[in-house]
Amino acid sequence: MLDFLYNTIAGRLILKILTAPVVSKVCGAFLDSPVSKFLIAPFVRANSIDLSQFYSDDFKCFNDCFARRIRQGMRPFDGSPQAFVSPCDGLLTVYEIKDGLVIPVKQSRYSVASLLHSRKLAARYEGGYCLVFRLCVNHYHRYAYIDNGVKSVNHFIPGKLHTVQPAALKDIPVFTENCREFTVMNTENFGKVTQVEVGAMLVGKIRNFHGRHVFRRGEEKGCFLYGGSTIILLVEKGRVVMDDKILRASSMGQETDVVMGMKIGNKS
Secondary structure, rough: OHHHHHHHHHHHHHHHHHHHHHHHHHHHHHHOOOOHHHHHHHHHHOOOHHHHHOOOOOOHHHHHHHHHOOOOOOOOOOOOOOOEEOOOOOEEEEEEEOOEOOOOOOOOOOOHHHHHHHHHHOOOOOOEEEEEEEOOOOOOEEEOOOEEEOOOOEEEOOOOOOOOOOHHOOOOOOHHHEOOEEEEEEEEEEEEEEEHHHHOOOOOOOEEEEOOOEOOOOOEEEEOOOOOOOEEEEEEOOOOOOOOHHHHHHOOOOEEEEEOEEHHHHHH
16 A cells, blocks of 8 residues: 555545644544444454553553553663663664765664754754654554653644554654654753654644653653554764664664663663
């Protein structure tokens, strides 16, 4: 289906409709309603989700299931101040930022300035890392703060809603076209880290729980509602030593499966 949508003339015509934010809003309203409860059981079966790991006694609609909360202790955070951890479950790829550009293997390149709509903020991350966590529908769709610190207000950038599957990523600069929201986090151990939440096809909402906020490592930052989604972390040069295995896999265009709270690097 994705090959048809992104690689044929007829598919691209349909794609213009599917990627429009109004379509996402309509789908989101339905998935927020009690009428959508009938979708929960087949969704859980199709994605082999073990609901015993989650608080699952009172789903009032499909999105309650999709944005379900995990039980305490199921995603322990590495508590060492030296540990740089994943903010979410997902498939991780790490890129170096060179000349203001992120150049994924076999994907369209994009600039950090176009991602953030800010040349000044983008310049801070020159020579640093861009971490891309791609969440599929079967992943846990809540995300957390990676360290102690203070965050700014959330900045929303409107746009389209392409899928974040590889079929789209190889031809379209999805991360700079899709709706997204970012915030700058002044962390205790890793400097200024900017986190970007990117919406995707049929994602009804990016739901961040705080505006300006003093946060703690492991505290919930927000969640996505239905759809595959992406979280991007921008890290300043010299702040983090990334895990060698993750860097090697990324250099070959391979994603690494990670979970929230897992150590993926160390403080420099």
